[in-house]
Each structure stands twice: as structure tokens, then as C-alpha cells.
Amino acid sequence: MALYRAHVIVSIDSFSILKGAIEVKDTLIDKLKKYKLDQEVKVLEMSTLGQIKDVPVILIYPEKVVYAPVKVEDIDEIVEEHLLKGRVVKRLIKELPWLPKKPKLEEARIVLSNAGLIDPELIEEYIANDGYVALGKVVKEMKPDEVLEVIENSNLLGRGGAAFPTGLKWKFTRKAKGEPKYIIANADESEPGTFKDRLILEGDPHRIIEAMVIAGFAVGSHIGYIYIRGEYALVIERIKNAINQAHNMGFLGENIFGSDFNFEIKIHKGAGAYVCGEETALIESIEGKRGEPRTRPPYPPTYGLWGKPTVVNNVETFANVPPIIRNGPDWFKRFGTERCSGTKVYTILGNINNKGLIEVPMGISLRDVINIYGDGIPGDKKFKLAQTGGTSGSIIPESMLDVPMDYASMMEAGAALGSGALLICDETNCIVDLLKPLTHFFNYESCGKCVPCRVGTTKIYKIIERISRGGGLNTDISMLEDISKTMAATSLCGLGQAAAVPVLSAIKHFRGEIETHIFDKICPLGVCKI
Amino acid sequence: MPKIKSLEELRKLREETIKSMRVRKSTSTKITVGMGTCGIAAGAREVMHAILDELEKRKIDANVITVGCIGLCAEEPLVTIERGGQPGITYGKINVEKVPKLIEEHLIKGDIIDEWVISRG
Ligand SMILES: Cc1cc2nc3c(=O)[nH]c(=O)nc-3n(C[C@H](O)[C@H](O)[C@H](O)COP(=O)(O)O)c2cc1C
Ligand code: SF4
Numbered sequence: 001m002a003l004y005r006a007h008v009i010v011s012i013d014s015f016s017i018l019k020g021a022i023e024v025k026d027t028l029i030d031k032l033k034k035y036k037l038d039q040e041v042k043v044l045e046m047s048t049l050g051q052i053k054d055v056p057v058i059l060i061y062p063e064k065v066v067y068a069p070v071k072v073e074d075i076d077e078i079v080e081e082h083l084l085k086g087r088v089v090k091r092l093i094k095e096l097p098w099l100p101k102k103p104k105l106e107e108a109r110i111v112l113s114n115a116g117l118i119d120p121e122l123i124e125e126y127i128a129n130d131g132y133v134a135l136g137k138v139v140k141e142m143k144p145d146e147v148l149e150v151i152e153n154s155n156l157l158g159r160g161g162a163a164f165p166t167g168l169k170w171k172f173t174r175k176a177k178g179e180p181k182y183i184i185a186n187a188d189e190s191e192p193g194t195f196k197d198r199l200i201l202e203g204d205p206h207r208i209i210e211a212m213v214i215a216g217f218a219v220g221s222h223i224g225y226i227y228i229r230g231e232y233a234l235v236i237e238r239i240k241n242a243i244n245q246a247h248n249m250g251f252l253g254e255n256i257f258g259s260d261f262n263f264e265i266k267i268h269k270g271a272g273a274y275v276c277g278e279e280t281a282l283i284e285s286i287e288g289k290r291g292e293p294r295t296r297p298p299y300p301p302t303y304g305l306w307g308k309p310t311v312v313n314n315v316e317t318f319a320n321v322p323p324i325i326r327n328g329p330d331w332f333k334r335f336g337t338e339r340c341s342g343t344k345v346y347t348i349l350g351n352i353n354n355k356g357l358i359e360v361p362m363g364i365s366l367r368d369v370i371n372i373y374g375d376g377i378p379g380d381k382k383f384k385l386a387q388t389g390g391t392s393g394s395i396i397p398e399s400m401l402d403v404p405m406d407y408a409s410m411m412e413a414g415a416a417l418g419s420g421a422l423l424i425c426d427e428t429n430c431i432v433d434l435l436k437p438l439t440h441f442f443n444y445e446s447c448g449k450c451v452p453c454r455v456g457t458t459k460i461y462k463i464i465e466r467i468s469r470g471g472g473l474n475t476d477i478s479m480l481e482d483i484s485k486t487m488a489a490t491s492l493c494g495l496g497q498a499a500a501v502p503v504l505s506a507i508k509h510f511r512g513e514i515e516t517h518i519f520d521k522i523c524p525l526g527v528c529k530i
Numbered sequence: 531m532p533k534i535k536s537l538e539e540l541r542k543l544r545e546e547t548i549k550s551m552r553v554r555k556s557t558s559t560k561i562t563v564g565m566g567t568c569g570i571a572a573g574a575r576e577v578m579h580a581i582l583d584e585l586e587k588r589k590i591d592a593n594v595i596t597v598g599c600i601g602l603c604a605e606e607p608l609v610t611i612e613r614g615g616q617p618g619i620t621y622g623k624i625n626v627e628k629v630p631k632l633i634e635e636h637l638i639k640g641d642i643i644d645e646w647v648i649s650r651g
Contacts, residue, residue: 003550003552003583004550004553005594005596040578062553062595063595085565085596086564086565086598124547127540127544128547128548133544136536136540140537141537250533257535257536257537258535
């Protein structure tokens with residue numbers, strides 16, 4: 001392999017592509033050829049490290065200079081000045097605000113350890129970063145039960161929202177009767193404001209493939225599905241490419257690593273319904289039926305795809321598996337809190353300086369996430385509330401900012417971590433105005449299979465909508481509470497159960513503000529048009 | 531590409547790939563080539579290619595960096611070698627023929643070629 005003096009990395013991810021990253025890359029390659037630099041400077045693609053505002057990003061090694069945002073017009077200067085003459089283009093330099101200010105975060109990159117650092121289109125780069133070592137170890141040196149043991153001892157909890165122990169789920173599936181068994185990676189990611197799975201898959205697709213094959217070996221399955229949200233065109237392309245490469249090298253298909261273990265992965269594209277992220281609706285959808293949740297029990301580990309034992313795990317959950325196998329469960333338990341090991345990937349959005357993706361150890365407080373990793377709230381505005389876990393997450397006021405963010409502590413505090421979306425709102429946001437799109441979302445996405453959710457989501461939206469117009473009734477708050485509690489208790493799936501959460505937590509923490517809308521017909525912040 | 535059948539084969543492939551990704555890892559050796567208009571005219575680009583070839587041939591870990599003119603145009607091409615955090619040694623009038631000897635003496639034997647040096651530190 002030829003030695004290059006410089007590697008130029010162009011961010012090619014969905015955000016960057018929208019802002020012209022492909023054109024930037026093509027122009028760069030043309031210019032390098034023109035100056036005959038193409039033999040000494042190598043151009044690579046990478047997904048971002050998580051920053052989404054100033055894209056595309058160009059990162060030049062060995063100097064580690066970052067230029068962002070880069071336009072096609074800037075390429076001449078970058079090539080002539082930096083790559084030809086070695087003079088940094090100061091005008092375009094970007095400090096890496098999304099990189100850790102605390103050295104702690106660097107160590108905490110487990111899931112995103114490769115994202116933004118390797119070229120996701122090249123299997124060799126994954127291999128250079130210990131890729132497929134875990135798979136080799138598993139099929140060559142371990143028994144399925146030993147793999148199950150390692151995953152169980154690591155305390156890995158599902159990262160898709162429900163925080164179910166992954167080791168236990170795999171064990172149930174292994175023990176369940178029925179052949180064949182299936183492994184499904186849930187990459188539907190339809191939760192508004194969440195895009196962590198997309199960036200994991202765009203930046204490091206081989207990691208998920210490796211993890212799925214390991215899961216297959218552990219539970220005795222030979223076939224896996226990746227259920228990818230249909231809009232994720234780049235993810236689908238990269239996963240297809242990664243599947244081909246893994247096949248060619250013997251990490252997928254027949255006789256993996258020269259053993260007698262076989263495993264295949266198929267891609268299934270989702271069609272955009274939120275509820276299809278729910279595991280049983282997802283299974284129905286793969287079977288070609290309407291994506292409606294099943295009545296449970298039985299759960300997928302005993303009765304899943306085509307009625308057979310099935311593991312469904314979130315992408316981020318899978319992403320933790322290869323490093324756990326390589327480094328052992330005790331290594332994994334060093335991160336996070338006693339009850340929740342490892343890290344969590346969050347997408348931070350809203351009124352925050354550094355919007356994007358971060359990975360921090362379980363147990364970091366929301367206050368630290370906002371101030372240290374998110375670099376605070378823009379302007380001189382004060383924090384008002386955060387919503388954790390996407391649309392179906394709880395609303396968190398100032399007084400709860402210091403709760404350690406892990407699944408157990410958040411639950412005790414009456415909140416939920418959910419999928420890891422963090423929406424930060426400053427003092428200019430009105431609670432009723434915030435609830436309006438949320439409740440509308442649930443009303444729209446309810447699949448209609450069960451009454452409490454079908455009727456409840458409609459009623460709730462209507463009530464919130466009339467409060468925001470100044471038409472709220474004196475009984476509206478107690479009505480909202482009644483409906484929400486009924487939905488939480490009796491809905492068939494998590495959609496209806498979770499739809500109650502933002503409403504109930506908003507009433508709990510911001511009752512006064514809602515009452516002013518109803519009784520005084522005033523929006524204290526002047527947001528709602530009354 | 532042949533299929534990987536053992537962890538040993540995987541490790542070998544891994545080592546090979548790491549080599550080609552070396553440029554992204556910081557090494558303790560930094561070689562800087564002056565690449566101003568004057569340097570390029572004096573043959574700095576060819577010198578840099580020769581350095582890259584030599585590093586590859588001799589399996590030496592080093593980062594090669596280009597910089598602009600530092601104002602010693604008469605001495606171009608200029609090559610500065612810094613090792614292990616020590617102050618750099620700058621050599622002047624380096625040409626393609628001199629590169630193998632430069633790498634051999636300075637990087638392999640650890641001897642500075644005094645008569646080529648134009649500045650230290
Ligand atoms: C309405 C609804 C939407 C969901 N959407 C997703 C999703 O997009 N991605 C996901 O991984 N899990 C989603 N889940 C959770 C899944 O049902 C399931 O718990 C998860 O995929 C299990 O993986 P884990 O154990 O690795 O977390 C959703 C659940 C509900 C109720
Ligand atoms: S809770 Fe809502 S989304 Fe879930 S099954 Fe019932 S109607 Fe469908």
C-alpha cells in the first residue's frame with residue numbers, strides 16, 4: 001500500500017450532502033489531479049463527529065487542521081495554499097467545538113469510537129481499528145453460552161428506549177423452541193429529533209454487521225434483518241456496500257472465518273410510520289402486513305418474525321457488542337454508573353450552542369450536558385425545560401437538572417431517558433405551544449388499533465389546541481390528566497402509553513402557566529395567539 | 531481479496547492497513563519540507579516524493595508536512611527533521627540524490643550530517 005503524506009477527510013453524511021459535500025469532494029479530487037498532488041494526498045470520506053451546523057467539514061492530517069464549513073469556491077485556496085504550499089488557510093479554520101472540552105469524553109467514546117475517524121466505505125479501515133476481531137474471537141474461540149455470559153455480565157441495557165437487559169433477551173431467544181431464529185437490527189429511528197442511529201450507521205456500518213453476526217452465533221440464528229428507515233438513503237447504500245465487503249472477506253455468508261457457522265443479512269426498508277419502530281409492528285411490517293403492534297405476551301424472543309424466536313435490538317445496543325467482546329464485561333462496567341454500564345449517545349437540539357451528537361458515560365447530569373458538551377444556551381437566555389427521550393419523553397424543569405442521566409435514576413425521578421434525544425428550551429418557549437405539535441404528532445401517528453390511544457390522542461390534541469387559542473375550559477386540566485392516565489395504563493403499545501408522558505409531566509411542572517392560558521386567556525410569554 | 535480464515539490472518543491484514551493509515555496517527559518524527567514557490571522551483575516536490583518513498587522502503591514511521599517559504603530561499607529545498615520532541619535540524623539544498631543518505635544517517639543511525647545543516651533548534 002502506498003504511503004501518502006496527507007489524508008484529507010471530507011464529511012459525507014446526510015447533513016453535509018445537503019450542503020454540497022459531494023461537489024466539494026469532487027472538486028477537491030479534480031484540483032489535486034490538476035496540481036499532480038493525487039499521488040501524495042489521499043481523499044477519504046467520513047461521517048461527522050457529530051457536529052451538524054457548519055458542514056461540510058474538511059479535516060487534514062497529519063496537521064489535524066479542520067476547515068468548516070467548506071464551499072466549492074474554497075477548494076482552490078485549500079489546495080493551493082495548504083496542500084501545495086503548506087500554509088494553513090486561517091480564514092476557514094474551525095475549532096472543534098463538538099469535541100470534548102473535558103478529557104473524560106474522549107475515553108467515553110465506545111459506540112462512536114470510529115465515527116468520523118475511519119472511512120465507512122472501506123472495510124480495511126474498520127479492520128485497522130480492531131474491526132471483526134470480536135467476531136473472530138467468538139466463532140473461533142468461544143461457545144455460544146460463553147458469549148451470552150459475557151453480554152449478560154456486562155449489564156448492557158437496550159438503547160432503543162425500554163432499557164431491557166440485552167444478555168437476558170439473547171438468552172431467552174436461545175432457549176426458546178423454534179427454528180429458524182432471527183436477529184433484527186432496529187434502524188427505524190422514527191423518533192423526531194433523534195438521529196444517533198443514522199450517524200452510527202453512516203459512520204461505522206461494519207460495526208453493526210459484526211454485532212449482528214455475533215448475536216446470531218450466540219442465539220443460534222443464521223439470518224438477520226436490518227430494518228432501516230426508508231428516508232435513510234445514505235445508510236442503506238453504506239450498509240449494502242458493507243454487506244458486500246463482509247461477504248468478500250468471509251465475515252458473512254457461509255463458513256464465516258473458515259468455521260461451519262453461516263449467517264446472512266437482509267435489508268428491509270421502512271415506509272415512514274412512527275409505530276413501525278415498535279418491535280412487534282416492525283416484525284409485522286417485515287412479514288408484509290400492516291405495521292400494527294401485536295398483543296403481548298408472547299414477546300419476540302419466543303414469538304417473533306414468522307412466529308419464530310427473534311432478537312430485536314436497537315442499532316446503538318448492537319454497536320456496544322464488539323467492544324464488549326474484545327475488552328470484556330469488566331472493562332464495559334468501568335463506564336457509567338453502577339446500575340447502568342457504558343455510555344449513551346445523545347442528540348442535542350433546540351436552544352443550545354452546539355447542536356449535534358455526543359457520547360457520554362451514563363450518569364452525567366443534564367446540567368453538565370448542556371453547559372459542558374452543549375456549550376450552553378445562546379444569548380443571555382435562561383434554561384426553562386428540556387424534553388428527554390424524543391416526543392414521548394418527559395419534560396424536565398430546572399429543578400431536575402442534576403439528576404444523573406441513567407435509566408434507573410431517571411426512572412426514580414419520574415422521567416425517562418428514552419432513545420436519547422435532548423430538546424433544550426430556553427425561557428422564551430411557552431409550554432402550551434410546545435405541547436401542540438407533540439400532541440398533534442401522536443394523534444397523527446396513532447395506528448388506531450386500540451381505543452384508548454386512538455380516541456385519547458385525538459382528544460388530547462383537541463384540548464391542547466383549544467387552550468392555545470384561548471378556548472380552554474375550566475375542566476380541561478383534569479380532563480387531560482384523566483385521559484393521559486387511562487392511555488398510560490391501557491394502551492396496547494408504547495406509543496399510546498408514552499403519549500401521556502409529556503402531557504402529564506408538563507402539567508406537573510408547569511401547571512400555573514397552563515392555567516393562565518385557560519382562566520385568564522393570556523399566554524404569559526406572548527407566544528400563543530389568543 | 532481472499533477470505534479471512536483465522537484471527538492470525540485478520541491481524542496481518544490489520545497491520546498492513548494501519549501502515550497506510552499512519553499519516554493520521556501522530557508519530558514522534560516530523561519531517562517538514564519547505565514548499566514555497568521558491569522551494570517548488572528548486573525541486574522540493576521531488577524531494578518530498580523521494581522522502582515518502584524512502585520512508586516506505588525502510589518502514590519508518592514519520593509524518594511528512596509541507597510548509598510555506600521561511601525566507602531562506604537561496605538554501606531551498608529545505609528539509610527539517612524533528613525527533614522525539616527535540617529541537618529540529620534544518621538541512622539546506624537537499625535534492626533527490628541526497629535523500630537516501632539523509633534518511634539513513636539521521637533517522638536510522640541517528641547521526642546529523644553536519645555539512646548539510648543550515649540551522650539548529
Ligand atoms: C412507538 C414506538 C416506536 C419505537 N421506535 C423505535 C425505533 O425507532 N428504534 C428502536 O430501536 N426502538 C424503537 N422502539 C423500541 C422497540 O420497540 C424495542 O424496544 C427496541 O427496538 C428493542 O431494542 P433494545 O432492547 O436494543 O433497546 C419503539 C417503541 C415504540 C413503542
Ligand atoms: S397504543 Fe396506539 S399505536 Fe399502539 S397499538 Fe394502540 S392505537 Fe396503535
